[in-house]
Amino acid sequence: MEAPEFDELYAASFRRITSQVYAMIGNYDEATECVQEAFARAWAHRRKLDKAQYPEAWIRTTAYRLAVSRWRRTKLAKRPVDRAVGAPTEMPGIDESHVALVAALKQLPEAQRQALVLHHIADLPIHQIAAEVGVPEGTIKARLSRGRTALAALLTDEAPGGLAGGMSHV
Amino acid sequence: MSDPIEKLTRLGDALEGAPMPLPASEIRARGDRIRRRRQTLVAGVSAAVVAAVAVPTVVLTVGGDDRSDAPVAPQPSISDSVPAAPLSAENLLTSGDAGKVYGSDSTWVDYSTYRGDGQGSYHPCATASFASLGAKPLYKREFNAVPSDTVTGWMTAIAGEFATADDAKAAYDQLSDELAACTANSDTVGKNYQLLAEEDVAVGIGDEAHRILASFVPYGTRGFNEELETGLVLAGNRLEVVVSGVGAQDYVEQMSAILPAAAQRLVLGGGGDLSTETPATWPTTIRADFPLTSGWPTDDGSSEYRLDPPNADNESMVVAALQACGNKVPPPGVIDRLTSSLSYGSASYRRELELFPTDQEAITFLAHVRAVYDGCRTEGSAPTITTTLGEGGIGDESIDVRRASDGVGRTAITAVRVGNGVVLDLVSDEGNGSDTDALATQAHENLADVVAALADLEGTSGSTDPSTPGPDDPARTSTVPSDFPLDLALGAPPADDGETSVSGPGPDIAGAEQETACGTVLTFPSSGTPDPAHELGYAVSGIEGYDGRTIHAYANAQDALDHMAQLRDQLQGCATDSAGDGLSDRIWRSFNSDTGYDSVTFGWYYEATANQGATAGNLFTVERVGNAIVTIQWGGEYSADTQAANAPDQVELAQRIGDQMDCDFSADGC
Numbered sequence: 001m002e003a004p005e006f007d008e009l010y011a012a013s014f015r016r017i018t019s020q021v022y023a024m025i026g027n028y029d030e031a032t033e034c035v036q037e038a039f040a041r042a043w044a045h046r047r048k049l050d051k052a053q054y055p056e057a058w059i060r061t062t063a064y065r066l067a068v069s070r071w072r073r074t075k076l077a078k079r080p081v082d083r084a085v086g087a088p089t090e091m092p093g094i095d096e097s098h099v100a101l102v103a104a105l106k107q108l109p110e111a112q113r114q115a116l117v118l119h120h121i122a123d124l125p126i127h128q129i130a131a132e133v134g135v136p137e138g139t140i141k142a143r144l145s146r147g148r149t150a151l152a153a154l155l156t157d158e159a160p161g162g163l164a165g166g167m168s169h170v
Numbered sequence: 171m172s173d174p175i176e177k178l179t180r181l182g183d184a185l186e187g188a189p190m191p192l193p194a195s196e197i198r199a200r201g202d203r204i205r206r207r208r209q210t211l212v213a214g215v216s217a218a219v220v221a222a223v224a225v226p227t228v229v230l231t232v233g234g235d236d237r238s239d240a241p242v243a244p245q246p247s248i249s250d251s252v253p254a255a256p257l258s259a260e261n262l263l264t265s266g267d268a269g270k271v272y273g274s275d276s277t278w279v280d281y282s283t284y285r286g287d288g289q290g291s292y293h294p295c296a297t298a299s300f301a302s303l304g305a306k307p308l309y310k311r312e313f314n315a316v317p318s319d320t321v322t323g324w325m326t327a328i329a330g331e332f333a334t335a336d337d338a339k340a341a342y343d344q345l346s347d348e349l350a351a352c353t354a355n356s357d358t359v360g361k362n363y364q365l366l367a368e369e370d371v372a373v374g375i376g377d378e379a380h381r382i383l384a385s386f387v388p389y390g391t392r393g394f395n396e397e398l399e400t401g402l403v404l405a406g407n408r409l410e411v412v413v414s415g416v417g418a419q420d421y422v423e424q425m426s427a428i429l430p431a432a433a434q435r436l437v438l439g440g441g442g443d444l445s446t447e448t449p450a451t452w453p454t455t456i457r458a459d460f461p462l463t464s465g466w467p468t469d470d471g472s473s474e475y476r477l478d479p480p481n482a483d484n485e486s487m488v489v490a491a492l493q494a495c496g497n498k499v500p501p502p503g504v505i506d507r508l509t510s511s512l513s514y515g516s517a518s519y520r521r522e523l524e525l526f527p528t529d530q531e532a533i534t535f536l537a538h539v540r541a542v543y544d545g546c547r548t549e550g551s552a553p554t555i556t557t558t559l560g561e562g563g564i565g566d567e568s569i570d571v572r573r574a575s576d577g578v579g580r581t582a583i584t585a586v587r588v589g590n591g592v593v594l595d596l597v598s599d600e601g602n603g604s605d606t607d608a609l610a611t612q613a614h615e616n617l618a619d620v621v622a623a624l625a626d627l628e629g630t631s632g633s634t635d636p637s638t639p640g641p642d643d644p645a646r647t648s649t650v651p652s653d654f655p656l657d658l659a660l661g662a663p664p665a666d667d668g669e670t671s672v673s674g675p676g677p678d679i680a681g682a683e684q685e686t687a688c689g690t691v692l693t694f695p696s697s698g699t700p701d702p703a704h705e706l707g708y709a710v711s712g713i714e715g716y717d718g719r720t721i722h723a724y725a726n727a728q729d730a731l732d733h734m735a736q737l738r739d740q741l742q743g744c745a746t747d748s749a750g751d752g753l754s755d756r757i758w759r760s761f762n763s764d765t766g767y768d769s770v771t772f773g774w775y776y777e778a779t780a781n782q783g784a785t786a787g788n789l790f791t792v793e794r795v796g797n798a799i800v801t802i803q804w805g806g807e808y809s810a811d812t813q814a815a816n817a818p819d820q821v822e823l824a825q826r827i828g829d830q831m832d833c834d835f836s837a838d839g840c
Contacts, residue, residue, distance in 0.1 A: 007194035014190060023181055032191055036200075043201025101177045120178040131372040134426035148175060 001046045001055075010039055013056050016122075020060060023117045025067045026106040038063035057132050060122070064114070104154040112147035115140050200829070257331040259283050259530065261438050262311045263412055265537040267431035272399075272416055272424040274321040277541040278313040280534055285309055292328040293413045294386075294398065295352035295363075296345075303341040305330025305409065315416075316538070317497050317545040322396070322417035329410035329436060335377075342378070342404040345411060349400050350382045362386055362395075371401070371426055373433040379403045381425045397422035401429045405437045452590040453525060453627050456482075456508050461623050462521050465616025467514050467743070476513045480521075484509035487522040487594055492539060492583070494557065494573075495546035502526065502535045502592075517599040523624065529566075529590045536569060536592065539585050543571045553577040553603075564614070564621055565593075572610050574603035582610035586621055589628035593620055611762050615770065618738065645797035648704055648723045651834060652677070656708040656719050656800070658826050660819060670712035681707030681720035682801035685788065687758060687774075688744035693736045694792040694801040695722035715806025719827075723798045723835060730794045734768055737792060741772055754779040756787075757810070761817040765825040767832075769793035771817055775810040785809045789817060791824040796835035800827055 001009075014035060022031035038059045105113050111133075118129045119140075126144075130137040268278035287299045288310050300308055308330035315323030332338040352363050363386040371379040382400040399422045401412040410432055416422050462480040469475050478484055487509055492499040504524040512519040526532040540559065549555045553575040560570040564586045571583035581598035597613045656675040657663060666672040673679045684691060684698025691698065695705060701722065710717040724730045746755045756774040763771035775787030788805040802824055804816070833839055 003198060006198060010194040010197060011190070019181065023178070036192055036197060039197045040200040043198045046201075098177070098181050101181060116178060120175055121181055134371065135423065136367065136369055151178075 006043055006046065009055060013059070014039070017056065017060050017063060020117055020122050021063045021067060023102055023105060023121055024064055024114055026102045027067075030067055031063070034063040034066040035059070037066055054128070054132075057124075057128075061132060101155070104151055107154055108147055108150055112143045112150065115143040116147040116151065119144055257307055257309065257329060257408060259285070259309045259311070261408070261410075261436050262309050262329050263327040263410070263428065263432045263435060264311075264533065265313060266533070267435060268313060268325065268428055269424075271315045271321050271323045272422045274315070274323075275545060275547075276315040276317055276321045276323065277537070277544055278323075278325055279316040279537045279541050280311050280313045283309065283311040283530065287328075292326055293349055293400065293411060294415075295349045295400075297348060297353065300328050300330055300411070303330070303344070304332055304337055305341070307331060313414075316541040317495075323414065325412065325414040327410060327412045327432070329408060332407045332409065335407045338404060338407045338409045339377075342380075342402055342409050345409075346380050346382070346402055349402075349411075349413075350384070352384065352386075366397075366421065371429050373403060373430040375405070375430075375433050375437055377404045377406065379429045379433060381429065383421065383423075383425075399423075399425050401425035401432065403429055403433045403436055405433060408436050410436050452528060454505055456506050456523055456525060456627070460508055460523060460627070461619050462508050462510050462523055463512070464619035464623075465742075466512055466519050467517075472514075474513070474515050478509075478511045480508045480510040482507050482509070484511070487511070487520045487596065491520055491596055492542065492594070494543050495549050497542045497545060499535075499538050499542050503531065515599075517597065520594075520596040521620070522594045523620075524592045524594070526590045526592070529587075532587050532590050532592050533567070536567060536585055536587050539571075539594075540569050543569075543583075553579065555579075556603075564617070565624070570610060570614075572606045573598075574606040576603055579603060580606040580609050582606060582613045584610070584613055584617060586617070586624070588621070588624045591624050591628055593617070593624055595620075607762075608759065611760055614762075615738070615760055619735075643726060645724070645726050645835065646837075646839070647834065648725050648797065650677075650704065650706045650721050650723050650798070652706070654706055654721065654834065655830055656681075656706050656721055656827070658823065658830070660823055660826075664710045664712070664717075670710060672710050674708035675706045675719075676708075677702035677706055679707030679709060680718070681709050682718040682790070682803040683716075683788075683805070685790065685803075686747075686749070687740060688747045690740045690744075692740055693733050694790070695720040695799055696801055715804060715808070718803040718805075719800065721798060721800040721827075721831070725797070727797045727837070730797050730799050731768075733799060734770070734792070734794050738770060741770070746777070747774075761789075761814070761821070763791065763793075763821055763824075765791075765793055765821055765828050767793050767795045767825070767828040769821075769824060769828070771821055771824070773813055773817070775808075775813055787813050789813050789820060791820050793824045793828050793831075795828050795831035796837060798831050798835035800824070800831065802827070 017038075018028075018031050018035045021035055022028050025031055025034075041062055042055070042059050105116070108116070114133065115129060118124045118132065119126070124132070126137050126140050130140045133140065262283065265278050265280045270277055285307060287301050287308065292300055292310060300310075308328060310326065310328045313325040313327075315321050315325075332341060350365055350368055352365070363384060365382070365384050367381070367383040369381055371381045373379045380402045382402075384398045384400075385395060386398055396415045396417055399414050399416070403410045403412075412425065412428060412432055414422070414424065416424075460480065463477070467475070469477065486501065486507065488499050488501055502524055503526070505527055506525040507522065509522045510520070524532075524535070526535065543557050543559050547557050549557070556574050556576070558572045558574075560572075561568070564584070565588040568584065568586040571581075571585075573581040573583070578600050579598070580601050580603050581596065584593075584595040586593045586595075595613055595617055597609060597616075599609065601609060654675065657672075664670050664672055674681065678700075680697035680700070682694070682696045684696040685694075686692065697707065697718070697720065704724070705720060705722045708719045724733070741758070741760070744758050746757055748755050754777045757777050758772065758774045760770065760772040763769045769791060770793075771789070771791040773787055773789035776785060778785065786805075786807045787810065788803060791802045793800050793802070802820060804820055808816075
C-alpha cells in the first residue's frame with residue numbers, strides 16, 4: 001500500500017472506525033487515540049495490510065485490542081484532571097441519548113457488545129463478523145440475539161434518570 | 171421508547187462530524203518510527219541504550235521489507251506468502267504465539283523442538299507420519315500447560331515444506347478430512363470420539379486455514395473427557411498442523427486465535443536450520459569483567475554490606491530465588507553463567523547473566539519464568555503476596571514481575587533477553603508493599619549498564635556490519651536545526667497572552683533551568699551552561715508553572731552517552747537534600763521513563779512539614795537520541811501526588827520529541 005492509498009483510507013474511514021470503537025469501549029478520547037495508533041501500526045505493517053482482505057477490519061480489530069489492553073492496565077484511568085500538558089480530545093456533537101446508549105452498551109458482556117456494534121453500526125454481515133471475531137456464525141447470531149434483548153432491557157430499566165437521564169425525549 | 175437498534179445505527183452517523191486529530195502524514199510518520207524502533211536491538215527502555223548508535227548490532231535479518239533499514243536483531247518479520255528460503259524451526263508456532271491454555275490461567279510452554287517427526291504420532295487421529303505425506307524438511311514442537319495443577323493440556327505443532335504448492339494443498343485437503351473423520355486405530359484415539367465443529371478460519375496471510383474440534387476419551391485414561399482441537403494452515407508449499415488436547419467441560423476455542431499467529435510465522439522468509447547457523451552467531455562465554463553489579467549500592471564500609479562478587483560458581487539464582495506458589499523455574503541449560511548477590515541492610519539484590527546455546531532456548535526459558543509467576547497471582551496469608559506480571563520494553567523481550575506483601579515487604583524481578591542472553595535481576599526490601607512500583611522503576615534504572623553490556627556482548631560476537639557508525643564516530647550534525655519542534659505539545663500549544671509568556675524555540679533562549687542534587691550540579695543541558703552554537707531553548711512561564719526545555723547536540727554519540735552516564739551517577743543515592751533556601755528538605759525520586767529512547771525521568775518536591783506552606787517541585791525528563799540530549803523541565807507549586815500523576819504525560823511528550831530527534835541525531839536518520 002502506497003502513501004496516497006493509505007491517506008485515502010485514513011480520510012475515508014477514520015471517523016467511521018472511531019465511532020465503532022467508541023461504541024465498543026464507551027470512551028471517546030480512548031477510541032480516538034487507539035484508532036490513530038492502529039492506523040500508525042497499519043502503516044508500519046503495510047505489507048501485511050496489503051494482504052488483508054478487509055484493511056478497515058484489520059485497523060478496527062487492532063484499535064479495539066489496543067483499547068481493551070488499555071482498559072485492563074487501567075493506567076490512564078488514574079490520571080488527574082489537572083494535566084500539565086495535553087488536552088482531552090474535543091467530543092463531537094453527540095446527544096445525551098447516544099451517551100446513554102453507549103453507557104448501556106458498556107454494561108453488556110464484551111462479546112455481545114462487539115457483535116452488536118459490528119452488525120448494527122459497522123453494518124457487517126454475520127459471516128464477516130464471524131471471520132473478524134474468529135467464532136462460528138451461530139455464535140454471532142446468539143450473541144446478537146442476547147445482546148439486543150439485554151440492551152432493550154437496560155434502556156427500559158434505566159429510564160427515567162440513571163443511564164437514560166437525557167432520554168426522556170425518545 | 172424508540173428501538174434501541176435504531177439508536178445504535180444512528181450512533182455511527184453522529185460522529186461523522188468528528189474532527190480528524192492528526193493528518194495522515196503524521197500517522198504515517200509515526201508508523202515509520204514504530205517500524206524502525208521495532209527493528210532496533212535495544213528498544214523501549216528508559217535506561218537502556220539505543221543500539222543503532224551506541225553499540226554494534228547483530229545483522230541477522232530474516233525478512234524485512236525495506237532494504238534501507240538499520241541492521242536488526244534476529245526477529246521475525248513478514249515476508250511473501252510463498253517463501254524462498256527453506257523452512258526452519260523459526261517457522262513453528264511458539265509459546266508466545268500460543269498464549270494461555272483455553273479457559274485457564276495456565277500458559278503453553280514449549281519443552282522440546284526438533285527436526286523430523288520424532289517418535290510419537292503428531293496427532294491422535296493421524297494414520298501416517300507427517301513425513302510420509304512428502305514433507306521435507308519438517309519440524310515439530312511440543313508444548314505443555316504450565317502450571318498443570320488446574321488444567322490438563324498438551325499441544326503439538328508440526329510444520330513441513332513440500333516440493334510444490336500443489337503437493338502442500340493436496341496434503342492439506344487430505345488431512346482436513348482424515349483428522350476430522352479420525353479413522354485411526356482405537357489404540358491411539360481411545361473411545362467416544364465425536365466431531366463437534368469444523369470450519370475454515372480467516373488468518374489474514376497465507377492461503378487458507380481450517381479448524382476441527384472434537385471430543386474424545388483418550389486411550390488409557392479413566393474416562394476423562396478431552397477436547398481435541400486441531401488447526402491446519404496452508405501457505406504456499408508449507409503446511410502446519412497444530413493440535414491440542416485440553417481437559418475441559420466446555421467447547422475449547424483457542425485455535426481461531428492461534429492460527430493467525432501460526433500463519434504469520436509459517437510464511438517467514440528467512441531461516442535455515444537453527445542447529446547449523448547458531449554456533450557462528452551467538453556468544454558462548456561471558457567475559458570476567460562483565461559489569462553485572464552495575465547500579466547496585468557501593469561498599470561504604472558498613473558491616474551490613476555483604477557482596478558475593480560475580481562468579482560462575484555462585485549458587486544459581488534460578489534455583490535459589492525464582493519460585494512462587496511452590497512452582498519453580500526449571501534449571502536452565504546454559505552454556506555460561508555469571509551470578510552475584512548483595513545483602514545491604516534490609517535490602518537484598520541478586521543478578522544473573524545466562525547464555526543459552528541459541529536464542530530459542532533463551533525464549534523458552536523466559537516462557538518458563540513467565541508461567542511460574544503468571545500462575546501465582548496471590549500467595550499465602552498474613553501476609554498475602556500479590557504478584558503482577560507485565561511485559562517490559564527492555565531488550566528483545568523482558569518480563570516485569572512485582573510482588574507486594576499486604577504488610578511489609580516488596581520484590582521486583584526483571585528478566586531481560588537479548589539474543590541468546592538473559593539477565594535476571596531481583597531486588598527486595600522491607601519497604602511498604604503498596605510502593606512496589608517505585609522499587610521496580612529504580613531496579614530498571616539500575617539495570618541500564620548491564621543491559622547495554624549484554625547488547626554489546628551479543629553485538630560484538632555476531633556478524634556486524636563494519637559500515638555501521640560507532641558511537642565515537644563524528645555525528646551527522648552537531649547543531650540543532652533552527653526549526654526543530656522543541657515546542658511540541660500533547661494538546662493545544664500555549665499562547666503568549668500576557669498571563670502566559672512563551673519564549674522560543676531559539677538558540678539564545680534560556681530553557682530548562684540548571685539544577686543541583688545533593689550538592690552536585692546535574693549534567694543535563696540547561697540555561698546554566700549556555701552554548702547557542704549547539705543548542706535550542708524554549709520556555710513557557712505562567713501561573714500554572716514553568717515549562718523549560720533545552721536541547722543540545724554533541725560532537726558524537728559517545729559524548730552524549732557519557733553525559734547520561736554521569737547524570738545517572740549523580741542521581742544515584744540522592745534521596746533528600748536541601749536547596750539552601752530555608753525551606754524544608756527536597757525529596758528526590760525517579761519515575762518510569764519508557765520513552766523508547768535512552769532517558770531518565772526524576773524530580774523533587776518539598777517535604778511536607780509544619781512550617782512548609784505551599785508545596786512545590788520540579789520534574790525533569792532527560793532523554794538522549796543519537797548524539798543529542800534534551801531536558802524537559804516542569805516546575806510549579808504542585809503536590810507530590812500531582813507530580814507523580816503527571817510524570818507519564820511528560821514521558822509521552824519526551825517520546826514525541828525523541829521521535830523528532832531520531833530524524834536529526836540518530837545514525838540512520840528517519
